[in-house]
Amino acid sequence: MTVTTADVIVIGGGIAGIGAAARLASHGKVIVLEREAATGTHSTGRSAAVYIENYGNATLKALTAASAGVYESHELSDAPLLTPRGELSIAAEAELGLLESAQAEGKGLERLNAAQARALVPILREDQIAGALYEAGARDIDVDALLQGYLRLMRGGDGRVVTGAKITAITRGKAWRVETGDTAYEAPVIVNAAGAWADEVAGLAGVRTVGLIPMRRSAAILPAPDVEGFEHWPVVGSIHETWYCKPQSGKLLVSPADEEPVVPHDAFPDDMVLAEGLDRFERATTYPVKRVERSWAGLRSFVADRTPVVGFAPDAQGFFWLAGQGGYGIQTSPALAQLSADMIVGTKPAIAGNIIAALSPGRSGIGGDVPFG
Ligand SMILES: Cc1cc2nc3c(=O)[nH]c(=O)nc-3n(C[C@H](O)[C@H](O)[C@H](O)COP(=O)(O)OP(=O)(O)OC[C@H]3O[C@@H](n4cnc5c(N)ncnc54)[C@H](O)[C@@H]3O)c2cc1C
The missing domain is CATH 3.50.50.60 (FAD/NAD(P)-binding domain)
Structure with missing residues (x-):
């Protein structure tokens, strides 16, 4: 040997x-x-591929903040590693408590009403939104x-x-x-x-x-919505993480935000989980899901x-x-x-x-x- x-x-x-x-x-x-x-x-x-300063617990927020310098320098890439995106969390009436605690614990978060949220992402249904939080500094990662x-x-x-x-x-x-x-x-x-x-x-x-514990998370790529300027929409999802979507390379990425415990493996999406997630997305928006162009899953692995x-x-x-x-x-x-x-x-x-x-x-x-x- x-x-x-x-x-x-x-x-x-x-x-x-x-x-x-x-x-x-x-x-x-x-x-x-x-x-x-x-x-x-x-x-x-x-x-x-998103960088959200207010995502996760206090330790994760500190690690994200401590990473900013490398992202903003040109040490690793001549082209910018982060580009503007924004992140919008929307809450129904019953989720307003969660929204308020996220705002109290977060930094640089702007409270928006339903009309303001819809102005950012015009496919959102205003009647499903009791309040929203916007992190303008969230960015896409290359x-x-x-x-x-x-x-x-x-x-x-x-x-x-x-x-x-x-x-x-x-x-x-x-x-x-x-x-x-x-x-x-x-x-x-x-x-x-x-x-x-x-x-x-x-x-x-x-x-x-x-x-x-590896947790499966799936994503689907849907055709671009027929709305001008959609590529500039922020990532948007429910504050409870039951779905989210974001523009991605001229298409719309939608995730059911699933967290299914699995054994370590080359992950692939479960059709039923994807369908249920797309249904939650459809109920929150005016975008009718007619066709999934492709889908995939990956593992997010957590300890207790x-x-x-x-x-x-x-x-x-x-x-x-x-x-x-x-x-x-x-x-x-x-x-x-x-x-x-x-x-x-x-x-x-x-x-x-x-x-x-x-x-x-x-x-x-x-x-x-x-x-x-
Ligand atoms: C759908 C989804 C969305 C996500 N969105 C974001 C996001 O927006 N922002 C963010 O920060 N994070 C996000 N994440 C999380 C992020 O992708 C992971 O935390 C990160 O990629 C973990 O990196 P890693 O190197 O630990 O794991 P991996 O990329 O999985 O690398 C581990 C490697 O180890 C190799 N390996 C395993 N066992 C062996 C062995 N015995 N011998 C040799 N090689 C081995 C594997 O082949 C693999 O290549 C997301 C994850 C998913 C699934």
Whole structure:
């Protein structure tokens, strides 16, 4: 068997693994092992590609804010990585409480009435809206440019990706050893950035799992509505996340905002879930759904407190977790990539200590067996 040594082995070539590898590659030799034939095949290539400052809990908001500098710089891409979009959450009478607490906890959110919401997105039915919140600063992310930018940065240092790497064993002697068929990779540090499969990878390495639950989320592409200027509509959805839609490459993306717990797999949409979601969208709008041009699904993987798991495993030296990014893994990836590299290299992180503690793999309330097979 051929043995290749490195300073860090990263498992997973999604935005998490590639981002961390890019930040590590200026410090030492980094090898990313990706099972698929290409990077970004799973969740990273299937997201809605939105950056929303007010999305998620306080830890996620802090990570999103800490990512802004990288997005706004030209370090990773000459073209802007973020472009204006806006985000509109609408609420029915019974959801006004939720709207008020979202506004109280958020920043830069404007309260709109039904007519103002409809002025932004003319297909909305005013009689379904008791109130709305608008985040003008929400933006679209160019995910491919972000991923390619990180790949370039990684290759500019001492980093490379091995695709088609099917891991057969992970063991630890003096260093970690990861076997993929007839090649073994050895390094003192291993980064578990395997997305929905992160608990499986931990299990293979004999490390305590974090109770990761992959949740399926689907999306459908519909023909563009016949409304002038629709490409400039904000992302719009119910405050309860029962559906959302956004203009996407000249079409309309509609998601049922489903969160179906599943085993890690190459996700595909469930026709019934999609149909029910499209029905909720139709009831909130005047857009008649006649044809779905294409659909897909991806996995958003969460642990119990819906906060990412980032840091060294308390029970296995040199095993670094970078998982559980849920529905926020693109927008928070710059901060998580830098934090991971800082923690691995031993540089003082710019992220506050209370945020790092909230991400810790050893925190209480997470962990245990995965409830599916
Ligand atoms: C429909 C949808 C909409 C979303 N919208 C947004 C959004 O608007 N904004 C946002 O910020 N986030 C969004 N997300 C979430 C975001 O996509 C994820 O949080 C993010 O992509 C996770 O990145 P990752 O690198 O951890 O996972 P992945 O991209 O899934 O990468 C993990 C990689 O690990 C590889 N792997 C797994 N096991 C092994 C193994 N044993 N050996 C080798 N390789 C392995 C896999 O093949 C995969 O390529 C959305 C997700 C979905 C599904």
